[in-house]
Amino acid sequence: MAKELKPGRAETFVLAGSNGHNGREWQTGLSSPAHHPPGAASRMARVASDVRHKCASYVIALRPWSFSASLTPVALGSALAYKLGGSVDLVILMVCAVTVLVVHGAGNLVNTYYDFSKGIDHKKSDDRTLVDEILAPQDVVMFGALLYSLGCLCATLLFFLSTLRLEHLALIYFGGLSSSFLYTGGIGLKYVALGDVVILITFGPLAVMFSHAVQVGYLSVLPLVYAVPLALNTEAILHSNNTRDMDSDKQAGIVTLAILIGPTLSYVLYNLLLFVPYVLFCILATRYTISMALPLLTLPMAFPLEKLFRSRCYAKIPQKTAKLNLLMGLFYVFGIILAPPGSLPSL
Numbered sequence: 001m002a003k004e005l006k007p008g009r010a011e012t013f014v015l016a017g018s019n020g021h022n023g024r025e026w027q028t029g030l031s032s033p034a035h036h037p038p039g040a041a042s043r044m045a046r047v048a049s050d051v052r053h054k055c056a057s058y059v060i061a062l063r064p065w066s067f068s069a070s071l072t073p074v075a076l077g078s079a080l081a082y083k084l085g086g087s088v089d090l091v092i093l094m095v096c097a098v099t100v101l102v103v104h105g106a107g108n109l110v111n112t113y114y115d116f117s118k119g120i121d122h123k124k125s126d127d128r129t130l131v132d133e134i135l136a137p138q139d140v141v142m143f144g145a146l147l148y149s150l151g152c153l154c155a156t157l158l159f160f161l162s163t164l165r166l167e168h169l170a171l172i173y174f175g176g177l178s179s180s181f182l183y184t185g186g187i188g189l190k191y192v193a194l195g196d197v198v199i200l201i202t203f204g205p206l207a208v209m210f211s212h213a214v215q216v217g218y219l220s221v222l223p224l225v226y227a228v229p230l231a232l233n234t235e236a237i238l239h240s241n242n243t244r245d246m247d248s249d250k251q252a253g254i255v256t257l258a259i260l261i262g263p264t265l266s267y268v269l270y271n272l273l274l275f276v277p278y279v280l281f282c283i284l285a286t287r288y289t290i291s292m293a294l295p296l297l298t299l300p301m302a303f304p305l306e307k308l309f310r311s312r313c314y315a316k317i318p319q320k321t322a323k324l325n326l327l328m329g330l331f332y333v334f335g336i337i338l339a340p341p342g343s344l345p346s347l
């Protein structure tokens with residue numbers, strides 16, 4: 001496997017630290033018996049460091065910086081269930097969070113695999129898991145399959161924990177699972193400018209409705225409405241990502257919304273995605289309850305992002321927008337939890 005020939009820094013460091021050698025001997029396998037006594041302890045240390053490095057590679061491949069995008073809708077759906085339904089089951093909340101996280105992670109791996117096999121990811125890409133041979137393609141496939149299986153196991157567990165009807169649970173769960181796969185796998189919705197719609201729906205209404213439904217035991221349209229500000233902000237992450245990758249995506253022959261509308265309109269769209277949620281929070285705070293003003297505390301983080309986008313310094317914008325997304329989502333959730341009883345809009 002590629003990794004065994006090209007160890008990362010962690011392995012080199014462990015070997016250098018424990019044996020006083022540089023990583024080259026490890027890379028080429030030329031170490032002499034005098035320097036690496038064939039004892040069980042040294043073999044164990046080598047295996048342990050190898051396992052540690054492999055685990056780190058799998059974590060990196062998941063791109064955990066993006067996980068706020070799936071955790072905040074779960075928190076939002078549960079907060080709505082608590083506030084408007086009266087209670088929240090912490091075990092269901094945990095299992096639901098793992099389910100959504102695992103399906104999101106699997107979607108990221110499918111994305112890594114297909115972007116690499118279609119030649120879209122390259123040396124300068126954000127996602128270099130396969131380009132830099134951090135993992136082999138079959139590792140990514142196996143890991144993705146494992147995560148989808150784990151997701152199905154969690155969904156089965158949710159069926160037993162929640163009073164939600166099987167057909168409703170299956171509808172939302174497999175809706176999420178198929179979106180996560182079809183984003184880049186199969187027909188590859190991302191490659192035909194439909195990625196933005198997928199992200200808006202899955203990370204917004206679908207995930208919020210899922211976490212709300214497993215708590216209260218029925219489907220409701222209310223979470224769909226509450227999901228709007230968060231979904232817009234999450235789409236801002238993807239849109240900044242696609243604007244950054246516009247030239248390389250064009251070269252690879254795929255079409256994204258950012259390519260279709262060009263840099264100037266992309267800037268306008270990014271601003272709408274970034275600032276419309278704040279307008280919605282202002283309306284909620286003034287018409288319903290002041291606790292809905294809490295997400296406005298993240299406004300100072302939004303202005304520098306607008307400036308970066310305007311100056312076309314796209315490199316760090318997706319990660320920075322994801323940070324903003326996490327904070328805005330958390331403040332939104334706190335705002336809902338702290339709202340006086342009966343003050344929130346309900347149907």
Ligand SMILES: CC(C)=CCC/C(C)=C/CC/C(C)=C/CC/C(C)=C/COP(=O)(O)OP(=O)(O)O
Pocket residue numbers: 070099100101103104107108111115126127172173174175176177179180181183190195198199202203206207210238241242245
């Ligand atoms: C409701 C349930 C049960 C689950 C929903 C779980 C979710 C949120 C699934 C969504 C999975 C999904 C669509 C993942 C794709 C993630 C994504 C946007 C990857 C980035 O794609 P690129 O645009 O290629 O970005 P890079 O250039 O960084 O690779």
Ligand SMILES: Cc1cc(O)c2ccccc2c1O
Pocket residue numbers: 063066067069108199203234235237238241318
């Ligand atoms: C890797 C990755 C990259 C992104 O730009 C995302 C944007 C929105 C939601 C999820 C995303 C993601 O998982």
